[in-house]
Amino acid sequence: MSLNVTGLHVGYATAQVLHGVDFTIGENETVALLGRNGMGKTTLVRAICGLRPPTITSGSVTFDGVDITKKSSHQISRLGISIVPQGRRVFGSLTTLENLSVIPQRKDILGERWTVERVFEFFPRLGERQTSMARSLSGGEQQMLAIGRALMTNPSLLIMDEPSEGLAPSVLDVIHDRIEGLRGTGLSTLIAEQNVDLALDMADRVIIIDDSGSIPWSGRADELRNDSALLERYLSI
Numbered sequence: 001m002s003l004n005v006t007g008l009h010v011g012y013a014t015a016q017v018l019h020g021v022d023f024t025i026g027e028n029e030t031v032a033l034l035g036r037n038g039m040g041k042t043t044l045v046r047a048i049c050g051l052r053p054p055t056i057t058s059g060s061v062t063f064d065g066v067d068i069t070k071k072s073s074h075q076i077s078r079l080g081i082s083i084v085p086q087g088r089r090v091f092g093s094l095t096t097l098e099n100l101s102v103i104p105q106r107k108d109i110l111g112e113r114w115t116v117e118r119v120f121e122f123f124p125r126l127g128e129r130q131t132s133m134a135r136s137l138s139g140g141e142q143q144m145l146a147i148g149r150a151l152m153t154n155p156s157l158l159i160m161d162e163p164s165e166g167l168a169p170s171v172l173d174v175i176h177d178r179i180e181g182l183r184g185t186g187l188s189t190l191i192a193e194q195n196v197d198l199a200l201d202m203a204d205r206v207i208i209i210d211d212s213g214s215i216p217w218s219g220r221a222d223e224l225r226n227d228s229a230l231l232e233r234y235l236s237i
């Protein structure tokens with residue numbers, strides 16, 4: 001798996017948000033995307049996944065050597081990138097089981113495929129709630145379901161947009177543990193997060209987005225954790 005983002009400019013009808021974003025993600029890497037509120041984390045992950053708005057105005061996104069800059073979100077999903085959207089977006093009027101069963105799956109993959117049973121092994125709590133309507137699940141259970149739905153596509157790159165948002169600390173521990181559990185399964189992960197401590201615990205590498213609409217710093221998570229000037233400058237911590 002390799003993702004290469006080069007010179008990406010992205011915006012909305014009303015405003016240009018990203019002004020030349022460059023980064024790469026390699027095989028088996030967990031990368032955190034950090035930045036203060038409104039810097040463009042969601043804009044960047046939506047652009048990579050082919051979700052519109054926003055619109056990519058220049059630059060390119062290449063995934064496993066294929067230019068996906070102009071591809072639709074469905075095409076990108078079929079190539080192996082899956083997103084856990086901000087706000088979870090599960091189907092409230094379907095059961096847990098139905099939410100997982102309706103996902104189109106990529107079949108031509110190396111390694112173990114995801115099945116509903118495997119998701120229930122991975123998140124036992126979802127197995128217990130498989131006949132419940134998704135709208136009746138707690139926030140944490142909905143987040144597990146959103147991750148389960150993304151895994152069902154059999155991605156090689158999983159992108160999560162603020163997985164910690166609105167979750168209680170005990171649930172965060174579960175989500176953190178499960179994201180750790182994905183390591184070594186051949187999956188690479190990009191996590192956009194406001195919760196810097198959590199992100200630094202989970203990630204091998206960090207990219208920071210700032211008000212220039214680009215990536216002023218990237219490096220190892222432990223480097224950032226130990227650099228109070230960087231934390232203050234870009235994340236106001």
Ligand SMILES: Nc1ncnc2c1ncn2[C@@H]1O[C@H](COP(=O)(O)OP(=O)(O)OP(=O)(O)O)[C@@H](O)[C@H]1O
Nearest residue numbers: 012014017035036037038039040041042043044053
């Ligand atoms: N649909 C939209 N139309 C116009 N502008 C938008 C739209 N969505 C986001 N923006 C603007 O784009 C900029 C970046 O927003 P974005 O949501 O990508 O930031 P973020 O880093 O993910 O922030 P947060 O952590 O608050 O979600 C903000 O100025 C926001 O107001």
